[in-house]
Amino acid sequence: MTPKRRTLTIALAALAATGTTVVAFAQGLPKLAQKKTYKVGFAQTESNNPWRIAQTKSMQDEAKKLGYQLVYTDAAGSAAKQVADVDSMIAQRVDAIFLAPREEKPLAAAVKKARAAGIPVILLDRNVDQSLAKAGNDYVTFIGSDFIQEGQRVGNWLKANMKGQARIIQLLGTTGSSPANDRRKGFEDAIKGNANMKILASQTGDFARDKGRQVMETLLQAHPDVNVVYAHNDEMAIGAIAALEAAGKKPGKDVMVLSIDGGREAVQLVVDGKINYVVECNPRFGPKAFETLKQYAAGQKIPTKIINPDKEYTPQNAKALLSSAY
Numbered sequence: 001m002t003p004k005r006r007t008l009t010i011a012l013a014a015l016a017a018t019g020t021t022v023v024a025f026a027q028g029l030p031k032l033a034q035k036k037t038y039k040v041g042f043a044q045t046e047s048n049n050p051w052r053i054a055q056t057k058s059m060q061d062e063a064k065k066l067g068y069q070l071v072y073t074d075a076a077g078s079a080a081k082q083v084a085d086v087d088s089m090i091a092q093r094v095d096a097i098f099l100a101p102r103e104e105k106p107l108a109a110a111v112k113k114a115r116a117a118g119i120p121v122i123l124l125d126r127n128v129d130q131s132l133a134k135a136g137n138d139y140v141t142f143i144g145s146d147f148i149q150e151g152q153r154v155g156n157w158l159k160a161n162m163k164g165q166a167r168i169i170q171l172l173g174t175t176g177s178s179p180a181n182d183r184r185k186g187f188e189d190a191i192k193g194n195a196n197m198k199i200l201a202s203q204t205g206d207f208a209r210d211k212g213r214q215v216m217e218t219l220l221q222a223h224p225d226v227n228v229v230y231a232h233n234d235e236m237a238i239g240a241i242a243a244l245e246a247a248g249k250k251p252g253k254d255v256m257v258l259s260i261d262g263g264r265e266a267v268q269l270v271v272d273g274k275i276n277y278v279v280e281c282n283p284r285f286g287p288k289a290f291e292t293l294k295q296y297a298a299g300q301k302i303p304t305k306i307i308n309p310d311k312e313y314t315p316q317n318a319k320a321l322l323s324s325a326y
């Protein structure tokens, strides 16, 4: 026993001897009892795009299938609201929380609060700041895509398919979110040191279609010579296509459009020749999320990261894969 822990144990014993109720605080992850049914929270980030809607539907469908009660909240794009949503789930004494953290730092504190209240948390699709909260200690696991690899795949595809100079505009996701940080890193690492690849500008479009369109309109004026758009998600890519067309440019031809997610509308745009390449980020989390919860309750060892396998959509395969896109 460490000296700090010994002092704490003696102090707690002394308190208990005076008749004071002593609540021991959790060391490591809270346990989850094995039950027939659970009341589980799902704290969603926002619902303003098809990816989020597909993710929520997948979670709701699976909870229904299993007969579990799902306490669902939508933070409407506000990290502060999502922190409050987790607080409310703690107050409602849910058995466990599935959290899709909007931003890395503010939600790390919410994860720790749930853990201190004895409620296990499973992170879905986005991560929290690893210097503030750790898998296997503060939360059970992260389930989602490898965002760094997604960015790398886009960068590698560009290197293999670009003829001549690439003059790139990068539309970044939500500032402070793990997909924005990692998709940027993966892409920039992949093209680093390549004299033919130049990023003209990188600006956030907040993963939103209209913001993507507006940002692209502004950046097009400053950089009319752009010939590649790398958007961190489909919604911003579709917004950028609208801006390119309004400026008289042909997306997919004059300007290559590269994206991540693989929603049906974007895959159709690959078929139509307006998007050149999409790396899938699969939003159908329900089955894996609930299976992991049950394994955790059964005392099985859960890996600290569970990575979803993701496909890619190209002009060669997009038509055949269209019907399976979300």
Ligand code: AHR
Pocket (backbone or CB within 6 Å): 049, 051, 052, 125, 126, 179, 207, 232, 233, 234, 235, 260, 261, 281
């Ligand atoms: O965290 C995953 C990202 O969040 C998806 O790429 C995006 O569309 C969503 O809003």
